[in-house]
Each structure stands twice: as structure tokens, then as C-alpha cells.
Amino acid sequence: MWSRLREVFARELVVLVDPTNALHARRRKQLTAAVGTVFTLGMAAAMGVAPRNAYDDPHAPRVREAIRLPDLRAQLEQLTETDATFVREERMQRGDTIASLLKRLGVDDPDAQAFIRRNTTARGLFALNPGQTVQAEVDENNLLMSLQANLGGDAKASRELVIERVGDDEPVYKARVQSVKNELHYEMLSGAIATGGFFKAMDAASVPDDIVQQMLSIFSGVIDFHHDITSGDRFRIVYEAGFRDGTFVRNGRVVAVELINNNQLHQALWYAPEGSTQGAYYTFDGRSMKRPFLRSPVEFSRVSSGFGGRDHPLHHQWAQHKGVDFAAPSGTKVMAAGDGQVEFVGQQNGYGNIVILKHHSGYSTFYAHLSGFANMQRGQRVSQGQIIGYVGQTGWATGPHLHYEFRVNDVPLNPLAIAALDTPALSGPARQQFLSYTSEMLSRINALRTYNVASANN
Numbered sequence: 163m164w165s166r167l168r169e170v171f172a173r174e175l176v177v178l179v180d181p182t183n184a185l186h187a188r189r190r191k192q193l194t195a196a197v198g199t200v201f202t203l204g205m206a207a208a209m210g211v212a213p214r215n216a217y218d219d220p221h222a223p224r225v226r227e228a229i230r231l232p233d234l235r236a237q238l239e240q241l242t243e244t245d246a247t248f249v250r251e252e253r254m255q256r257g258d259t260i261a262s263l264l265k266r267l268g269v270d271d272p273d274a275q276a277f278i279r280r281n282t283t284a285r286g287l288f289a290l291n292p293g294q295t296v297q298a299e300v301d302e303n304n305l306l307m308s309l310q311a312n313l314g315g316d317a318k319a320s321r322e323l324v325i326e327r328v329g330d331d332e333p334v335y336k337a338r339v340q341s342v343k344n345e346l347h348y349e350m351l352s353g354a355i356a357t358g359g360f361f362k363a364m365d366a367a368s369v370p371d372d373i374v375q376q377m378l379s380i381f382s383g384v385i386d387f388h389h390d391i392t393s394g395d396r397f398r399i400v401y402e403a404g405f406r407d408g409t410f411v412r413n414g415r416v417v418a419v420e421l422i423n424n425n426q427l428h429q430a431l432w433y434a435p436e437g438s439t440q441g442a443y444y445t446f447d448g449r450s451m452k453r454p455f456l457r458s459p460v461e462f463s464r465v466s467s468g469f470g471g472r473d474h475p476l477h478h479q480w481a482q483h484k485g486v487d488f489a490a491p492s493g494t495k496v497m498a499a500g501d502g503q504v505e506f507v508g509q510q511n512g513y514g515n516i517v518i519l520k521h522h523s524g525y526s527t528f529y530a531h532l533s534g535f536a537n538m539q540r541g542q543r544v545s546q547g548q549i550i551g552y553v554g555q556t557g558w559a560t561g562p563h564l565h566y567e568f569r570v571n572d573v574p575l576n577p578l579a580i581a582a583l584d585t586p587a588l589s590g591p592a593r594q595q596f597l598s599y600t601s602e603m604l605s606r607i608n609a610l611r612t613y614n615v616a617s618a619n620n
């Protein structure tokens with residue numbers, strides 16, 4: 163199945179990147195359907211019966227894997243019949259005190275209240291945000307038997323606070339925080355980028371901010387979101403979201419993402435090799451998405467992208483001054499283009515405030531006209547994407563911009579040409595592992611698709 167899939171991708175990619183032929187325009191249209199059918203993330207079909215429509219529609223509905231959740235209340239009610247205890251669930255409200263929360267939960271128990279007030283673990287109850295739920299179990303005298311609350315966590319696991327009465331005569335309470343597994347759902351979203359720009363498209367498709375940030379980071383080696391994104395680009399994204407007892411806890415990782423940028427297909431899949439805790443994003447043919455250098459060292463954010471819209475100027479003054487200027491508002495974050503070491507941080511004539519980083523193999527990068535620096539010292543190690551300073555117009559600059567230079571053994575090169583550096587594909591057993599993982603992932607997503615289509619018809 164895999165090799166067939168790759169074949170199709172390879173063929174379609176060629177079609178995608180060759181816009182010269184009129185025939186190809188038609189093929190591109192067919193491609194949308196082909197990708198929807200064959201691909202991979204399978205998201206289009208997950209939206210319903212018409213892949214193309216869902217794919218093109220920025221308002222395509224959010225699809226969630228439906229999991230039958232245990233009905234806790236029913237179980238607890240059964241318990242109450244035999245043990246004469248009562249369970250109540252309440253939401254934390256703004257301004258809640260221990261007394262007011264316990265009262266709403268139907269707890270009338272001064273001992274329990276005193277315990278919660280003085281026990282540090284139990285007081286974690288009040289780190290809850292308004293809207294989060296708390297469950298309490300009381301006996302027939304409204305004395306607290308047990309209480310539990312979700313303290314948050316990551317997508318995969320929640321931290322749950324449990325307070326319990328132990329001992330019958332002398333009331334003694336114990337509090338503990340335990341880690342409980344969340345139900346992991348796969349959320350699938352898709353959309354098209356219109357004239358409103360990237361962030362507007364993300365909002366229209368209801369992509370959460372933390373997921374948008376991950377997407378930017380995944381493609382940071384191959385796409386300059388300031389300049390490459392155009393109207394008509396499309397995306398599909400699959401990410402994890404953790405739920406506990408049916409309540410959303412937190413979004414997790416983007417597991418697969420596709421971006422069609424300028425008719426070029428970019429795909430990434432999260433993969434952690436067996437026995438390794440460290441994962442990374444790979445193309446579907448097993449190449450790492452991480453490149454030695456970012457496509458743009460200027461952070462792409464709602465703030466900076468608002469500057470001049472998508473037509474904002476990138477001055478190609480490469481031949482004149484051996485660098486590339488990225489126009490951006492003062493204060494926009496400047497990131498280390500690659501892993502390296504701080505060689506210089508301070509002022510230089512003309513450059514104003516400048517950071518120079520030294521990288522492997524004689525590479526160095528220059529970031530000039532900064533308004534300020536991140537807290538850094540000479541010799542310090544920095545990693546790709548780390549904030550090193552802020553856009554400004556110190557030195558010889560007529561407006562706020564980042565002057566960016568890329569040198570090899572001190573010879574300036576055009577930074578825009580560097581980004582094409584490719585990464586080797588996985589090989590040997592690692593590749594076999596990768597391929598079996600991707601095919602498993604694909605079949606899971608396909609199964610999901612069937613389920614959602616079925617449930618949508620109910």
C-alpha cells in the first residue's frame with residue numbers, strides 16, 4: 163500500500179510544481195480529488211461524503227473521534243442505592259471560596275473544610291480555573307466521603323486531585339494528586355487561505371492558537387510565512403486533544419499536517435523512532451522536516467504579519483549589501499536561524515545593535531539594526547528558533563527591519579538560496595519502522611473516517 167501511495171504522490175507532485183502546461187491546470191483539479199481519496203491524512207473524506215467540498219470549504223466542520231465515555235454518574239447513582247452516599251458535580255465559579263464551593267456541592271462538614279484549608283495538596287483545589295468541574299460524594303449526613311477535581315495536565319494525562327475520608331469514627335482526611343490517562347481524540351481541520359491572510363484562515367477554520375504555532379514551527383525550515391503564503395493555499399491538519407470524562411483538557415501535538423503552498427504540496431508527520439523519546443516531523447517519504455537553517459529568522463505572528471499585509475516588502479538588495487532585509491515592525495522577535503553559538507552581541511558601525519552567531523561547518527549568521535537583545539552572552543549556545551533579539555532601526559537604517567546575512571567562512575552568501583539545503587532520508591531499519599508506523603497511522607485515520615461518516619448520517 164505504501165509504495166502505491168508514494169507513487170501517486172510522486173506523480174502528483176510533478177503535476178503540482180509544473181504550472182506551465184494548460185493540461186496541468188486540469189490535472190491539478192483532479193489532484194484535489196486524488197489527494198482527498200488517497201491521502202494520507204484522509205481528512206477530506208472525514209468531513210463527509212464530498213471530499214472536494216470539505217477540502218475547499220474554510221468552514222469545514224471540526225471532526226472529532228467519538229469515543230463512548232463511561233457514564234460516571236450512572237455508576238455513582240447505583241452506588242448511592244446501596245451505600246446511601248450522594249454524588250454531586252459542580253463547576254468552579256469566579257470568586258469561589260472553600261465554603262461556597264462545598265456548600266454548592268451539598269457538603270456540610272466543618273472537619274473536611276478545615277482539612278482542605280490547611281492541607282497544601284488539598285488547597286490545589288483553588289488553582290482550578292472557573293468552569294472546571296469538581297465532584298463530591300457525601301453520606302446521608304452531608305459529611306464528605308470523597309472529592310475529586312481535574313487539575314489539568316497535558317493532552318495524554320490529567321492530574322487529578324483526590325480527597326478521601328479514611329476511618330469511620332474519628333474523621334481523618336487524606337489528599338493526593340494522581341495521574342490519570344486522558345481519552346485522546348484526533349481533531350481534524352482543513353481550510354483555504356483567502357485574501358484575509360494566514361491567521362484569518364486559521365480563525366475561520368477554528369484552528370487553536372497552540373496548534374497554529376506548531377504548524378508554523380513544523381514548516382519553518384521550508385516555508386517563509388511572511389512571503390511564501392498566498393491566497394489559494396490550502397491546509398489540512400490532524401492533532402491530538404485530551405479529554406477527561408468528556409471534558410476537554412488540553413490540545414496535544416500535531417500528528418500530521420499538509421500545506422499546499424503555491425501549488426506545491428508539503429506534508430509532515432510526527433514520528434518518534436522506536437525506543438526513542440525524541441520524535442520529529444518527517445515528510446511522508448521519511449525525510450526530516452528540520453532544516454539546518456530557518457527560511458525566515460523573523461517570527462511570524464499576528465503582530466508582524468499585520469504589517470503591510472502579505473505584500474509587505476522584502477528588499478532584495480542582496481548584491482549591494484550582502485544581506486537580505488526583512489521589513490517588520492519594531493519589537494518583532496528575531497530568532498536564531500540555526501543551532502549555534504553567540505560570537506558577538508553588541509554594537510557595530512552601520513549595523514547598530516547586532517548579533518552574530520557561529521554555526522557548524524564555518525557558517526555564520528548576522529542579525530542587524532536590532533532594537534534590543536534577548537538576555538545573551540558571548541559563547542553561549544543557542545538553538546534554532548530561540549529568540550535572540552528584536553527588530554529595530556539602530557545603525558544605518560531608514561525604517562525598522564532586520565538586516566540578515568549568511569556567511570560561509572566569512573564569505574557572504576544569499577540566505578534565500580541556503581534554505582534549499584535538503585536533509586537525507588531515513589534508511590535501513592529506521593526506514594522500515596517509519597513506513598510501518600505511517601501505514602498504521604493511515605489505517606487508523608481511515609478507520610476514523612468511516613466512523614465519522616457513519617455517525618454523521620445518524
Ligand SMILES: [Zn+2]
Nearest residue numbers: 485486487565
Ligand atoms: Zn540590509
